[in-house]
Amino acid sequence: MARLNHSIALDEADLSALADILNRQVIVRKAKDIIVEGYEYKVLHIVESGFAVRYKLLHSGKRQIMNVIMPGDIIGFPACFYEHAVFSVTAISDMKLNHVPIEDFTALCMARAKVATALLWFAARETAIYAEHIVDAGRREPLERLAHFLLETLTRLQGIGAASEDSFTMPLSQEGIGDVIGLSAPHVNRMLAELRRDGLIAMSGHEIRILDRAALQILGEFHPAYLSRTPVHRPAP
Numbered sequence: 156m157a158r159l160n161h162s163i164a165l166d167e168a169d170l171s172a173l174a175d176i177l178n179r180q181v182i183v184r185k186a187k188d189i190i191v192e193g194y195e196y197k198v199l200h201i202v203e204s205g206f207a208v209r210y211k212l213l214h215s216g217k218r219q220i221m222n223v224i225m226p227g228d229i230i231g232f233p234a235c236f237y238e239h240a241v242f243s244v245t246a247i248s249d250m251k252l253n254h255v256p257i258e259d260f261t262a263l264c265m266a267r268a269k270v271a272t273a274l275l276w277f278a279a280r281e282t283a284i285y286a287e288h289i290v291d292a293g294r295r296e297p298l299e300r301l302a303h304f305l306l307e308t309l310t311r312l313q314g315i316g317a318a319s320e321d322s323f324t325m326p327l328s329q330e331g332i333g334d335v336i337g338l339s340a341p342h343v344n345r346m347l348a349e350l351r352r353d354g355l356i357a358m359s360g361h362e363i364r365i366l367d368r369a370a371l372q373i374l375g376e377f378h379p380a381y382l383s384r385t386p387v388h389r390p391a392p
Contacts, residue, residue: 200254207224218334
C-alpha cells in the first residue's frame with residue numbers, strides 16, 4: 156500500500172478500501188514460480204517483502220529478465236488481463252505477498268479513482284523501464300548498460316527506503332544482472348571490475364556503493380525522471 160500511496164497520494168478512504176481487500180497473505184520461498192507463462196492467472200499480488208523477476212524463457216534455455224519486482228510492486232499485472240500469462244515470474248528471495256482476486260481489485264478501481272490512477276502509474280513506469288532496457292539492448296555498450304542498470308536499481312530501492320544515498324544491496328546475482336542487460340555472467344564480472352578500477356563503484360559481496368554518481372550517470376546516460384511518482388493534479392481555481 157505504501158508504494159501505491161507513493162505513486163499518487165491516496166486519502167484515508169482510499170487506503171481503508173484498499174486494506175479491506177488485502178485479506179489473504181501468502182509466503183513464497185526463494186526460486187519458486189509465482190506466474191508461469193502460458194497459464195491462466197486471475198490474481199494480483201501486492202509485494203510486502205522480497206524480490207522476484209519477470210522474465211521470458213526461450214526454447215534455447217536462455218532467459219531475458221524484463222524487470223525486477225520489488226516490495227510495493229504488483230505481481231499479476233499485466234498477466235491477469237490476458238487469457239494466459241505472457242511472462243513468467245519467479246521469486247529470487249523469500250517473499251511475503253498480499254493476495255487479491257482481480258475482480259476485487261477491478262471493483263475497487265471503479266469505486267476509487269485514485270487507486271485506478273495509481274495502477275495506471277504502475278503501467279506507465281513499467282513501460283518506461285522496458286523502453287530503457289530496449290535502448291540498452293539495441294544501442295548502449297555493455298559498460299553503459301551496466302552503469303544504467305546499477306543506477307536504476309539504486310533509485311528504485313531508494314524509493315522504497317531500502318537503499319542509502321549512495322549504496323544498496325543488489326538483489327540479483329551476476330548471472331541475473333546479465334539476464335537483464337543481455338550479457339554473460341563472466342562479462343558482467345569483468346564490467347563490474349572495470350567500474351571498480353575506474354573508481355566509480357566499490358563492492359563487498361552484494362553490497363554496491365556508488366563512488367562517483369555524476370560520472371556513472373554520464374556513462375549510462377541515466378535520467379531518473381521515468382521512475383518518479385505521479386504529480387498531483389489539482390483543479391484550476
